[in-house]
Amino acid sequence: MSRLIVGPFNRVEGDLEVTLDCADGVVRAAHVNAPMYRGFEQILQGKLAHDALVLVPRICGICSVSQSVAGARALADLARVVPPPNGQHAINLMLATENLADHLTHFYAFFMPDFCRPVYADQPWHSEAQRRFLPGHGEQTRVALAARQRAFTLLGTLGGKWPHTQAIEPGGSTRAIDAAERVRLRAKLREWRAFLEQHLFADTLERVNAIDRLDALWRWHAQQPEAGDLRFFLTLARATGLAGLGAGPGRCLSYGTYPQPDGTLALPAGVWQMQPGGAQVLPLQTDCISEDASRSWLESGRAGEPVARHPWSGLTRPAPDKADAYTWNKAPRWAGQVVETGALARQLVAGQPLLSEAVAQHGCTVLTRVLARALELAQVLPQMEQWLRAIRPGEPFCIPAPLPESGQGMGLTEAARGSLGHWVVLQQGRIANYQIVAPTSWNFSPRDAAGVPGALEQALVGAPVRPGEDTPVAVQHIVRSFDPCMVCTVH
Amino acid sequence: MNVLWLQAGGCGGCSMSLLCADTPDFHAHLRAAGIELLWHPSLSLASGSEVLELLQRCADGRQPLDALCIEGSLLRGPNGTGRFHVLAGTGVPMIDWVRRLAARARHVVAVGSCAAWGGVTAAGDNPTDACGLQYEDERPGGLLGAEFRSASGLPVINIAGCPTHPSWVLDTLAALAADELTAADLDTLARPRFYADQLVHHGCTRNEYYEFKASAEKPSDLGCLMEHMGCKGTQVHADCNIRLWNGEGSCTRGGYACIACTEPGFQEPGHAFDQTPKFAGIPIGLPTDMPKAWFIALASLSKSATPKRVRDNAVADHLVQKPALRRTRTK
Numbered sequence: 001m002s003r004l005i006v007g008p009f010n011r012v013e014g015d016l017e018v019t020l021d022c023a024d025g026v027v028r029a030a031h032v033n034a035p036m037y038r039g040f041e042q043i044l045q046g047k048l049a050h051d052a053l054v055l056v057p058r059i060c061g062i063c064s065v066s067q068s069v070a071g072a073r074a075l076a077d078l079a080r081v082v083p084p085p086n087g088q089h090a091i092n093l094m095l096a097t098e099n100l101a102d103h104l105t106h107f108y109a110f111f112m113p114d115f116c117r118p119v120y121a122d123q124p125w126h127s128e129a130q131r132r133f134l135p136g137h138g139e140q141t142r143v144a145l146a147a148r149q150r151a152f153t154l155l156g157t158l159g160g161k162w163p164h165t166q167a168i169e170p171g172g173s174t175r176a177i178d179a180a181e182r183v184r185l186r187a188k189l190r191e192w193r194a195f196l197e198q199h200l201f202a203d204t205l206e207r208v209n210a211i212d213r214l215d216a217l218w219r220w221h222a223q224q225p226e227a228g229d230l231r232f233f234l235t236l237a238r239a240t241g242l243a244g245l246g247a248g249p250g251r252c253l254s255y256g257t258y259p260q261p262d263g264t265l266a267l268p269a270g271v272w273q274m275q276p277g278g279a280q281v282l283p284l285q286t287d288c289i290s291e292d293a294s295r296s297w298l299e300s301g302r303a304g305e306p307v308a309r310h311p312w313s314g315l316t317r318p319a320p321d322k323a324d325a326y327t328w329n330k331a332p333r334w335a336g337q338v339v340e341t342g343a344l345a346r347q348l349v350a351g352q353p354l355l356s357e358a359v360a361q362h363g364c365t366v367l368t369r370v371l372a373r374a375l376e377l378a379q380v381l382p383q384m385e386q387w388l389r390a391i392r393p394g395e396p397f398c399i400p401a402p403l404p405e406s407g408q409g410m411g412l413t414e415a416a417r418g419s420l421g422h423w424v425v426l427q428q429g430r431i432a433n434y435q436i437v438a439p440t441s442w443n444f445s446p447r448d449a450a451g452v453p454g455a456l457e458q459a460l461v462g463a464p465v466r467p468g469e470d471t472p473v474a475v476q477h478i479v480r481s482f483d484p485c486m487v488c489t490v491h
Numbered sequence: 492m493n494v495l496w497l498q499a500g501g502c503g504g505c506s507m508s509l510l511c512a513d514t515p516d517f518h519a520h521l522r523a524a525g526i527e528l529l530w531h532p533s534l535s536l537a538s539g540s541e542v543l544e545l546l547q548r549c550a551d552g553r554q555p556l557d558a559l560c561i562e563g564s565l566l567r568g569p570n571g572t573g574r575f576h577v578l579a580g581t582g583v584p585m586i587d588w589v590r591r592l593a594a595r596a597r598h599v600v601a602v603g604s605c606a607a608w609g610g611v612t613a614a615g616d617n618p619t620d621a622c623g624l625q626y627e628d629e630r631p632g633g634l635l636g637a638e639f640r641s642a643s644g645l646p647v648i649n650i651a652g653c654p655t656h657p658s659w660v661l662d663t664l665a666a667l668a669a670d671e672l673t674a675a676d677l678d679t680l681a682r683p684r685f686y687a688d689q690l691v692h693h694g695c696t697r698n699e700y701y702e703f704k705a706s707a708e709k710p711s712d713l714g715c716l717m718e719h720m721g722c723k724g725t726q727v728h729a730d731c732n733i734r735l736w737n738g739e740g741s742c743t744r745g746g747y748a749c750i751a752c753t754e755p756g757f758q759e760p761g762h763a764f765d766q767t768p769k770f771a772g773i774p775i776g777l778p779t780d781m782p783k784a785w786f787i788a789l790a791s792l793s794k795s796a797t798p799k800r801v802r803d804n805a806v807a808d809h810l811v812q813k814p815a816l817r818r819t820r821t822k
Contacts, residue, residue, distance in 0.1 A: 003581055004576075006538075007539060007581075008538070008542055008578060008579040008581075009538060009579060010532045010533070010537070010542065011532075011534075013503050013533075014503060015576070015578075016496070017580055035578075035579050036500060036575065036585075037575045037576070037619060038500055038566070038618075038621075039612075039619050043616070044615070048763050049765060052761060054750060055611060056760075058504070058611045058653065060502050060504070061505065061506065061654060062503055063506020064504060068798065107508070109533065109534065113536050116536060117536065134536070135535055135536045136518045136528070140515050142517070142519075145510060145517045146515045146517070148510065148511075149510065149512065149513070149514070152737045152740030155737055156735070156736055156738035156739050156740030157739055158740065159745050160736065160741055160742050160743075160744055160746065161736035161740045161741065161745060163507055163508060164504060164654055164752075166742065166748075167746055169710045172710075173746075174745060174746030174747050175499050175711070175744075175745050175746040176746075176808035178809060290728045310821075318569065318575075318618070320569050320572075320574050322573075376752060394809055396711075396808065397711050397808055398709070398808065441722070470539060470540045471538050471539030471541070487502050
């Protein structure tokens with residue numbers, strides 16, 4: 001058995017180190033370390049409740065709107081208010097802009113560059129991968145970064161700036177949109193759609209959304225295998241075996257997101273799990289969520305107290321000298337079990353037919369994770385067009401949301417990379433406890449008290465390590481397929 | 492000019508903001524300005540051992556380093572060990588890497604308010620003992636010390652903001668690459684004066700409401716945010732309402748207060764972020780360069796002269812009163 005320590009792990013958000021135990025050319029065990037701690041849960045203690053809305057977006061520069069939404073929703077839960085329809089639509093548009101732009105950044109700037117690595121120089125597709133995706137030079141990366149920049153101009157109008165807008169309030173959005181602005185925003189959505197249809201899909205979003213079977217997907221690919229970056233990804237996925245790489249725990253969580261005025265969620269909540277006779281979706285029970293700090297550089301509580309705590313009573317006190325600990329991340333669990341979260345989880349919980357079949361055949365792996373993000377781009381952009389159309393200029397965007405002196409509130413949402421929850425306990429107008437469970441906290445969790453590895457730790461087992469590799473490329477594909485956000489993880 | 496960019500104790504938001512730079516070709520924009528990225532955590536191919544080799548060469552002086560950009564606060568805790576942030580793959584605290592690299596760099600640049608002053612990471616009880624490269628809030632010192640000068644003779648250049656604006660960063664780096672940024676181009680807090688010699692108030696679209704002290708009373712109102720909603724735009728150094736964000740945005744245009752994110756210590760204002768602290772009904776933070784008595788006199792006069800249109804619109808989220816149309820031409 002040999003040991004590799006891989007880091008700094010770049011093209012992820014934040015700091016990541018992975019320790020691999022390898023034998024016979026494969027990874028036998030992995031330990032995932034988030035080597036930075038900032039202490040937001042400590043910083044928030046004693047603050048005025050509303051001040052959290054300035055601080056929590058600053059947990060993360062890549063999913064700051066998600067953090068705002070979770071924080072605002074936790075305060076809205078305390079105030080027992082629901083934003084008016086205009087406010088809901090505006091917030092959904094901001095969140096979707098961030099989430100979809102994130103999928104673009106991930107695909108073009110974080111994930112695809114790995115195919116440009118020298119280890120693949122002898123592959124017939126290598127020069128095409130470099131032409132499209134080489135950092136600093138790739139032609140498709142260039143257009144995608146420009147499309148991303150244009151997409152964020154939606155947030156310039158809707159939220160003043162990105163990242164770290166403060167336009168998201170418990171009672172709605174602070175920036176009312178007038179009729180002329182609605183017209184301009186529609187033009188920006190059309191521009192974004194044009195980029196996706198010309199460059200990523202080389203097809204209309206509607207035709208992409210209509211692909212409902214795996215064989216149909218490969219037929220679509222075979223028609224024009226060089227057209228569009230998603231088809232090129234499918235070519236590479238087949239050539240490098242991504243369908244069988246990086247299988248997760250086979251259990252997926254989504255809090256659901258994009259609440260609508262009729263009380264429904266555009267993407268539903270639930271827990272999907274593989275069963276011997278087929279998959280099933282269980283209702284989301286938030287009282288089943290816990291965090292276990294047994295392998296984290298954090299106090300686990302006094303002897304005799306439960307090791308795993310629900311976020312309402314979560315504890316965050318650094319213990320940097322703790323024996324056997326190896327990360328600043330806690331180990332979130334649902335009903336005591338490891339779950340995976342992200343775009344694939346959202347689509348499986350929603351019963352998306354193509355991904356359900358792909359996962360039945362291959363599992364939750366690198367191929368299905370990347371595919372789920374691309375398909376979510378095709379699926380959500382047309383919904384954004386509808387939400388924008390539903391905005392009624394002149395009607396309110398924000399209602400007053402006076403907070404009680406004491407109580408507790410929960411705010412759940414979906415960031416690009418998965419389920420994000422905030423739990424706040426107020427006493428006499430001040431924050432007595434604030435717990436954040438981020439998507440990558442789930443995916444990159446360490447072992448728990450029972451010794452069960454987290455989702456990525458499981459997904460890395462069996463990854464091939466080529467002779468002489470000290471930063472195995474297969475490990476890079478698997479890690480980046482989760483689109484990790486380490487600054488959120490450890491907050 | 493080569494640039495090594497590292498992320499310390501921050502959120503990565505200044506890098507993400509940088510990618511929102513207003514250009515159709517981000518990398519060509521850098522190249523045209525003479526900027527070459529040696530390595531950036533989000534934008535480079537190199538990972539793991541390839542990066543460690545580069546960092547080692549920079550630290551040894553084998554690789555000349557023109558500009559060291561640090562994003563995020565420097566985490567000195569626990570107990571001065573720096574173990575709250577260990578550079579992955581090295582076992583060595585980030586603060587040690589930054590000290591070694593800064594000693595070799597021609598220029599040292601703090602990207603964002605965390606690297607400049609400590610920023611949000613230093614809020615509350617500052618659990619990680621976070622500070623800036625050369626400041627701890629407004630006190631000189633920080634990680635590198637008040638006397639630190641990089642090989643160019645300049646102090647740490649503080650491109651403060653939370654996040655910082657992409658073109659503040661690009662313009663600063665382009666000026667350094669062209670050897671056009673001197674000590675005289677930095678303000679007393681070592682911020683580039685091209686943006687820090689402005690106030691957020693300049694160019695604010697709520698100026699007519701400000702003139703008449705027609706004030707917003709709740710989130711999403713159109714009125715001036717200074718009197719009740721915590722806005723510090725008349726005191727804060729930045730050109731956010733002239734050099735807009737993400738196409739056409741700014742905080743005040745987005746409907747919320749300027750919280751002074753380019754200023755040291757903004758993370759602990761000593762009052763609720765969204766409420767204006769007052770004494771005897773008068774905001775205690777009055778516009779920079781204006782005698783208090785005059786402000787009070789003018790405010791009371793302008794309030795009594797406020798047109799109904801301005802007064803009504805100030806407390807609505809859209810125009811409820813339009814400007815009057817006259818039958819005669821404007822004169």
